[in-house]
Amino acid sequence: MDLQHWLGRATRAIQDWADTFGPYEPHPSLQVDDRQFAAAFEEFTGRLKDNYPFFHPHYAGQMLKPPHPAAVVGHLTAMLINPNNHALDGGPATAAMEREAVARLAAMFGYDTHLGHLTTSGTIANLEALFVARELHPGRGVAHSADAHYTHGRMCHVLGVASHPVRTDGRGRMDLDALEDVLRTGEVGTVVLTTGTTGLGAVDPVHDVLPIAERYGVRIHVDAAYGGFFTLLAGAEGSEGLAPEPWRAIARCDSVVVDPHKHGLQPYGCGAVLFRDPEVGRFYLHDSPYTYFTSADLHLGEISLECSRAGASAAALWLTFQLLPPTREGLGAVLAAGRRAALRWAELIDASDVLELYQRPELDIVTYFPVLDPPALTAIDAASARILADGMAANPDPVFLSTFRAGRDAFAARHPGIVPDADGARVLRSVLMKPESEHHVDHLHDRLEELARAV
Template identity: 30%
Template structure:
């Protein structure tokens, strides 16, 4: 399939900004409804009807139906004022058009309403979920035969799932080490024990044969955490202050939430500094791990990001994995690595394909290393073009998917094993998101020449904007590097103070919002960890760093219609004219 043929073929998978595929979509929606109604009518045909013809013709029934119709009309009128994120004029947040397979799959599952909490109420939905997880696992490089996972309401909960499993593992290892130390009187090296690995754990269990109840009493998760921390301190001969999670300064806000939810305390989330291109700094990782070892603070997990929320950078996942592997080989430390690929996970469809030249070699290496992580977060409702709310948590294998077990007798049945609810933070979960991903995978497919080609087109759209729209504007500076399809830029005159440049950038954003022709967003890099990145950016116009923040206009190019030559030919000059007009108002 050539690039041109693929572009034409991709048009069959979207509604079209002007509802170009309306007739076909209407027919499929009607077919879905017809099948749903037929399913209900054909089940237990001898059962009586609950709503008679006389009921449907009664004055009260007709009045209630009319009331519903009127309120539905009100709702439809309200929704017409909603943000048109499907439009190629929308380059705002990480949301865009939906694929038709996702829409059809979502609607079909929505009508049947399976609850993936249990196989009892979702005989088909749970199977579809497992198959869809296999598709996503294969997409990022996991072995789909051994990988595990499930769908969540979004990336926040998926990140929580990673913390939950990393804590489960660390708590088991530390509980055993505490029991041995208390039983034998031997001094406890908390840091070494907390990273011992399952092989060492199994050998120690075989050697010492601890009572399961006694181990549970040594668990800070299953027992009393205050008491366990006190005992760990006594066994180690110094205060035990709990584990830490190492997260880059570019982290998503969900990681701060995780500190709160899991009772770790925000102090336990140690930031890893960023290099001058805004990515995870490997040297700072080494410094932080050395600091954690010295403080006897186990590393619960190291988190890297594939597609930062603000500017889209891809962390050097491969180099992080290399360093963790080196510690494992040289020091015996097993440290959990979670990749937050909520935004960039689907970019894994591009490497090793016909369009991988749209990415830099370092980005390709990073994406290909995602499969080396213990767990991964992906949001199909971002670059997967699936309706909200749909996230996914993936683990390398069953060992890394294992987590605490809870009892719910009303759901537990001897003849049904591995019910999903036992291994998910959320209880009730719709099968709609999984079905949307499943049908997307069965049609478009997550191969490099299919979905990869689609995403490559969006990266090229960002390049077109950067070169053909911004390239001809004096005093406009793109934040480099651009790892994917998010383009950020600011204003800056030669020698201008950063505070003045920031005010003008903000004013330009306000002018673009007032014009209303195109939708963009704004963001601010304000952390001290972005200092070198900010300095690198303002050096391009010899700016004066009189404040420690950088205001940027942010454009996310994930609209599939920009791949159309007709759309590009229309949008590029209009976008450029809109920005020029907005710039003229600043003068």
């Protein structure tokens, strides 16, 4: 896809549409001298170079990558109009696109009915889900795994509800016995399960928690912000296939959050929240003296805590879904490549004499650490930090990683032979969410072995 060609087509298409309304001249106050703009633009593009190469397969650090060209074109084209998807009179076309795109997300998770919308982030999407949870179970708190995203503790604080972290097992999943201990107190109204933790990519056993939640009369919210699109690989054949049970069980949960700006190939920020029961829309009821009057249809602002939201985000997602739909053959093929890359790297680390897996990858996140003698937490922490810095500073052929801090008990559960001489240690972490990583894993591994041997 020729991005420059389609960006040109985008500006011409919007200008052709604008011309149908008759000629007009922009106000003189908006005019900028080309030479002045050229100077500012040169400084601007120069400053943007102070970034890591998120687009390149040698960047195997945080969960960052550029959006798909279709998303860029869709976003820019709609942005030239700048619709607001709060009310239908602010963005009728992009509001319809949002409804269609959200319906495809709901179908991906197996929801027969739904109420949902896009948000500016997974944080806001989770806030909305927990807001509804609070309204349905006033005075009762929220339980989530100790490895869940920190946003849940923060949003519980914002909402004025108690947060109950639940310990995890040796694979980073919520421990079911510990969950029952918390639920027996009667203080919890909602359990948050994570399908793809941002640190390790661990998947909570949603299917096993459902009967427990039913027994105690609590709701289940699924934070699938990072891993949600992996449901497309549930039950798939081949090495990239995932055990279907936790993913299929999402269809029976009360709400789910997913971030298209991660594996959905979208620019920041594009999150989404979905409720299985459309009746929860009653908790959003509010009035506005200057919106919602152009149509009797439901306005997206009437089911959202946010007000102004970029219609361009909905347009970008809609256009992307026309080309790469949320199906196993569409976006699923993109995720499968990243998962194959993670599994391949795990195999290489298993065979290495200088690197060791911290935890076997479930999705596309690989965690590992240098083999040392003696294998002490303080030494592992220092060596991981050194490899991280040396990899980024290497010239030529840098490699970009990230780290994950593992507590002493978590380390001992996975590697009982480690000397526990500290509260925890940093291990190296690589997110292989770019499908191109599949063809660069061998090179990345060779470079990491070189760096580990130097340390």
